[in-house]
Amino acid sequence: MIERKPPLLARLLLHLVTPKRDRQFIIRDLAEEFDILIAEGGSTREARRWYWHQVLGSVPSSLKRSGPHMLGNSGSRVTRVTSLIQDIKYAARRLRTRPRFTIPAVLTLALGIGANTAIFSVANTVLLRPLPYQQPDRLFTVWESNRELARLQSAVSPPTLVDLQRDNRIFNHVIAATQNSFELTGGPHPQQVSAMMASPGVFSLLGVGMIEGVSFPADADEPGNDRVVVLSYSFWQRWFGEDRSAVGATLDLDGNNYRVIGVLPESFWFPQSADLWAPLAFGPSDLTEGMRGARYLQAYARLRQGVSIEQARSELAVLAEQLGAVHSNNAGWTFELKPLYEHLTEEYRRPLLLLLVAVGFVLCIACANVVNLVLVRAAEGQRETLVRTALGATRWRLLWESLVENVMLALVGGSLGAVVAFWTVAPLTRLAPEGIPRLNEVAVDGRVIAFCLIASLIVGLVLTMVATVHRSSADTQGALRVSGTRTGDRSTHRVRQTLIVAEVALSLVLLIGAGLMLKSHARLSSVDPGFLSDGLLTTSLSLPRTRYATSDDRATFYSQIVESFGTLDGIESVAATTNLPMAGSTMRFGFSIDDRPEASGGQQLRAEYHATSHGYFRTMGIALRGRSFQPSDNSGAVPVVIINEAMARRFWPDSDPLGERITVVSQGGRVSREIVGVIADIRHAGLASEPRLEVYVPLAQDPWPFVDLVIATPRNDAGVATRLRDQLAILDPSLPLNTVQPMDRLIAEWLAPLQFQMVLIATFASVALLMALLGMYGVISYVVSRRTKEIGIRMALGADKGDVFRGVVGQAAILAVTGILIGSAAALMLTHSLTAYLYEVSPTDPVTFATIALLVLAVSAAACFVPAGRAAAVDPVEALREE
Amino acid sequence: MSKGNYLGEFEQMVLLALLRLKDNAYGVTVRREIQSRTDRQVAIGAVYACLERLERKKYVTSSVSEPEPVPGGRSKKYFTLTRSGADTLKHTRDMMRRLTEGVAVDAELDAI
Numbered sequence: 003m004i005e006r007k008p009p010l011l012a013r014l015l016l017h018l019v020t021p022k023r024d025r026q027f028i029i030r031d032l033a034e035e036f037d038i039l040i041a042e043g044g045s046t047r048e049a050r051r052w053y054w055h056q057v058l059g060s061v062p063s064s065l066k067r068s069g070p071h072m073l074g075n076s077g078s079r080v081t082r083v084t085s086l087i088q089d090i091k092y093a094a095r096r097l098r099t100r101p102r103f104t105i106p107a108v109l110t111l112a113l114g115i116g117a118n119t120a121i122f123s124v125a126n127t128v129l130l131r132p133l134p135y136q137q138p139d140r141l142f143t144v145w146e147s148n149r150e151l152a153r154l155q156s157a158v159s160p161p162t163l164v165d166l167q168r169d170n171r172i173f174n175h176v177i178a179a180t181q182n183s184f185e186l187t188g189g190p191h192p193q194q195v196s197a198m199m200a201s202p203g204v205f206s207l208l209g210v211g212m213i214e215g216v217s218f219p220a221d222a223d224e225p226g227n228d229r230v231v232v233l234s235y236s237f238w239q240r241w242f243g244e245d246r247s248a249v250g251a252t253l254d255l256d257g258n259n260y261r262v263i264g265v266l267p268e269s270f271w272f273p274q275s276a277d278l279w280a281p282l283a284f285g286p287s288d289l290t291e292g293m294r295g296a297r298y299l300q301a302y303a304r305l306r307q308g309v310s311i312e313q314a315r316s317e318l319a320v321l322a323e324q325l326g327a328v329h330s331n332n333a334g335w336t337f338e339l340k341p342l343y344e345h346l347t348e349e350y351r352r353p354l355l356l357l358l359v360a361v362g363f364v365l366c367i368a369c370a371n372v373v374n375l376v377l378v379r380a381a382e383g384q385r386e387t388l389v390r391t392a393l394g395a396t397r398w399r400l401l402w403e404s405l406v407e408n409v410m411l412a413l414v415g416g417s418l419g420a421v422v423a424f425w426t427v428a429p430l431t432r433l434a435p436e437g438i439p440r441l442n443e444v445a446v447d448g449r450v451i452a453f454c455l456i457a458s459l460i461v462g463l464v465l466t467m468v469a470t471v472h473r474s475s476a477d478t479q480g481a482l483r484v485s486g487t488r489t490g491d492r493s494t495h496r497v498r499q500t501l502i503v504a505e506v507a508l509s510l511v512l513l514i515g516a517g518l519m520l521k522s523h524a525r526l527s528s529v530d531p532g533f534l535s536d537g538l539l540t541t542s543l544s545l546p547r548t549r550y551a552t553s554d555d556r557a558t559f560y561s562q563i564v565e566s567f568g569t570l571d572g573i574e575s576v577a578a579t580t581n582l583p584m585a586g587s588t589m590r591f592g593f594s595i596d597d598r599p600e601a602s603g604g605q606q607l608r609a610e611y612h613a614t615s616h617g618y619f620r621t622m623g624i625a626l627r628g629r630s631f632q633p634s635d636n637s638g639a640v641p642v643v644i645i646n647e648a649m650a651r652r653f654w655p656d657s658d659p660l661g662e663r664i665t666v667v668s669q670g671g672r673v674s675r676e677i678v679g680v681i682a683d684i685r686h687a688g689l690a691s692e693p694r695l696e697v698y699v700p701l702a703q704d705p706w707p708f709v710d711l712v713i714a715t716p717r718n719d720a721g722v723a724t725r726l727r728d729q730l731a732i733l734d735p736s737l738p739l740n741t742v743q744p745m746d747r748l749i750a751e752w753l754a755p756l757q758f759q760m761v762l763i764a765t766f767a768s769v770a771l772l773m774a775l776l777g778m779y780g781v782i783s784y785v786v787s788r789r790t791k792e793i794g795i796r797m798a799l800g801a802d803k804g805d806v807f808r809g810v811v812g813q814a815a816i817l818a819v820t821g822i823l824i825g826s827a828a829a830l831m832l833t834h835s836l837t838a839y840l841y842e843v844s845p846t847d848p849v850t851f852a853t854i855a856l857l858v859l860a861v862s863a864a865a866c867f868v869p870a871g872r873a874a875a876v877d878p879v880e881a882l883r884e885e
Numbered sequence: 886m887s888k889g890n891y892l893g894e895f896e897q898m899v900l901l902a903l904l905r906l907k908d909n910a911y912g913v914t915v916r917r918e919i920q921s922r923t924d925r926q927v928a929i930g931a932v933y934a935c936l937e938r939l940e941r942k943k944y945v946t947s948s949v950s951e952p953e954p955v956p957g958g959r960s961k962k963y964f965t966l967t968r969s970g971a972d973t974l975k976h977t978r979d980m981m982r983r984l985t986e987g988v989a990v991d992a993e994l995d996a997i
Contacts, residue, residue: 019930020930020933027911027933027961027962028912028929028933030961031911031912031913032929034913034959035913035916035917038913055926055928056928056929056930057930059926059928059930059931060931061930062930063928063930063933063934064933064934
């Protein structure tokens with residue numbers, strides 16, 4: 003949501019450039035017209051753009067009248083402006099005439115500032131920009147929480163949600179939203195559309211209006227009134243071609259007619275995206291006492307105006323108390339309120355801050371390199387400066403000139419950096435893993451430009467400060483007297499050495515961070531997931547309850563699918579399961595071990611539950627002892643179950659579980675089943691998580707209305723997806739098949755967020771190392787060139803080439819080792835913030851630390867070999883004659 | 886009238902806007918008047934810069950109003966044409982008229 007106020011930055015600029023006598027009138031005039039534009043029906047965006055035009059258009063005339071009054075010093079305004087313009091021209095000329103200084107400095111700064119701006123633009127959108135809703139700070143997520151059961155953030159059950167909605171002292175709106183999908187028919191092919199089922203107040207809660215039609219009526223959640231849908235903008239485009247008559251049309255969803263009542267704006271954003279929105283309606287069966295224990299709804303609430311969050315929390319505590327007294331399923335449960343902003347961003351705050359720190363290091367190193375260049379410049383320009391001082395130039399005058407020059411340098415670098423950021427942001431967000439909120443909105447906006455500008459100004463100031471400190475320490479008279487001297491200025495040299503040590507230390511910290519992540523990634527990638535993913539394709543199906551109402555219908559259909567898909571050309575075997583590993587979905591149900599009530603230790607045992615077709619373990623390459631499921635394990639046969647090794651180890655550590663019985667809860671209630679097989683542990687919830695207790699039952703004995711299919715294709719055959727669809731069309735022409743994708747993709751997607759972070763940090767670390775290398779090379783070459791005469795004398799006195807070479811390398815080695823020691827100490831303190839991203843790697847892993855230290859040492863050595871070689875090649879006669 | 890009293894195009898526009906707006910001429914109205922009648926984008930800073938120049942030449946005077954009696958009410962800077970400003974504008978327009986006297990300007994221009 004854009005503020006209905008003139009843009010802050012433009013107002014600030016206006017304030018700066020307009021002369022004092024008219025300032026308040028101009029600012030208020032523009033504010034008045036801004037309001038008029040909005041009152042006349044213009045959008046805030048247009049009005050803000052108009053405001054910017056006005057301000058930028060007013061800059062030249064205002065400056066011409068008055069000069070920038072913010073640069074207060076003596077003299078009339080006109081003279082001051084003229085003199086500023088002259089200073090700028092002078093600085094530009096000086097930069098232009100020294101390309102060997104300007105070009106590397108600008109490029110280094112562009113890289114540093116650009117990388118920072120790009121990462122900042124992501125952080126800006128994800129963390130800093132207010133959520134696109136009305137008064138987003140009044141929006142909260144509501145959770146049920148039970149300390150005794152250690153369930154601190156549990157979703158809300160339907161009857162409890164209704165209780166929350168009834169109590170309107172705290173909230174304006176309380177709504178729940180849950181994801182769903184429909185089968186949409188009426189187009190050329192049936193297709194699966196995603197939907198959000200939400201309480202009718204959802205759009206009032208968010209403060210979002212429709213661009214066509216209306217939002218849900220208040221009674222849309224009563225069964226019978228709920229056959230209405232609101233379309234997302236993209237679905238409206240896709241299905242109706244943005245036709246306004248879409249409102250009032252009907253859509254055939256899961257065989258029922260839904261009336262379209264509204265269309266959401268293009269800018270609408272919600273944490274879960276959906277094609278359609280339909281009212282979440284509760285029937286009597288959803289609101290029974292028993293359903294109070296079914297906590298599955300994500301609840302959102304808007305706090306009433308004037309109610310503080312503390313008040314809301316204490317009111318909710320009272321409500322929870324009352325509910326607990328009446329309903330046994332609510333006893334012991336309280337409510338938890340969490341700002342929506344926090345709920346959406348907490349997962350990304352740390353990684354983004356980490357990246358900002360990393361990229362900040364890169365900027366520091368870039369600055370250190372440019373400072374080095376500035377020092378070389380200052381040394382070269384020292385005589386000019388001193389002559390000018392002798393002729394009467396004041397210290398302020400020189401400081402001012404160097405400030406103008408450095409700020410200009412930084413601004414040019416920064417502008418180039420902004421361009422770099424502008425071009426890298428889009429590929430960056432495409433590389434990023436899915437699920438980061440609002441990542442598609444990342445753009446270089448006013449705040450990002452302001453960031454880039456401020457970063458550039460700070461860099462300009464820092465450069466000036468260092469150059470000034472150096473200048474004031476220079477010996478004025480000495481430098482004039484000793485003409486053509488090559489004797490280095492000690493204080494400058496010390497500054498440069500310090501900078502190199504700092505660069506080495508900073509890049510070492512980054513490299514260690516990257517190294518740790520790399521090692522962790524290698525460990526994760528080599529984890530055996532327990533199944534083979536090579537040559538496997540996956541897809542999924544969901545059966546509409548209207549046409550596949552009974553278990554038998556579903557079981558029959560699944561066995562037809564598995565059988566007929568398996569005979570297709572290029573397919574080796576096919577199997578179905580309710581939950582694929584690493585796909586993020588799980589079902590957990592209770593179980594107990596028959597005749598061994600003591601095994602549970604008095605607690606309800608729970609296990610990950612899967613219903614799989616026969617051939618699943620073979621298709622997935624999962625090792626098994628005992629027997630696998632057979633086609634004969636159907637609803638009429640003896641109930642059987644297969645467990646995993648983790649479960650066997652825990653409950654049958656010394657005996658064989660085959661032939662034992664467990665009772666498993668599922669759709670059909672509690673069923674006692676015989677254990678017929680034990681499979682190897684697989685990493686179901688991700689490579690980093692330890693195997694959990696798992697039970698598998700035959701799909702034919704418990705057919706759910708949705709399955710994932712795994713298809714083994716020995717040859718890399720692109721036509722398989724088409725053949726699957728054609729075959730499905732024969733079995734059921736109105737059933738859509740979801741995307742067919744390789745099983746490898748699931749593993750890759752699971753690794754993606756870690757990989758993204760690692761790639762970025764590794765990139766920053768490499769850039770940092772490269773910059774440190776160049777900085778080191780620059781300094782050592784400079785030192786060598788200044789010591790040519792001294793080296794010449796030494797060699798004339800009998801020092802051999804090896805001594806000279808070793809001397810130079812030794813000097814560099816001292817700097818590198820100091821940097822490495824400081825950097826390692828800093829890394830020891832900092833890397834613990836990486837713990838959350840490391841798998842089986844300690845944040846102070848000695849191998850990584852040692853390897854990186856050696857790498858940095860080697861790179862430093864490489865950086866000084868060329869200048870050291872040059873020093874060793876000095877001809878004493880030449881060196882002495884030169885003076 | 887000496888030739889030093891020449892008025893630039895934009896100055897003429899501003900003075901004519903003051904003439905039309907009578908006693909309601911302040912930044913917003915002047916800017917909007919010129920923009921709506923000439924169809925060209927006018928920056929508020931340019932309007933004020935021009936008015937300041939005209940005021941220095943004594944062609945316009947300004948007065949600051951009392952703040953409006955509403956919460957957050959603002960005071961405005963109103964501009965009025967002076968006698969000397971009116972004379973200069975008249976003189977400039979006279980010059981233009983004399984230059985076009987006896988020529989059917991539009992028709993001749995179209996014929997080119």
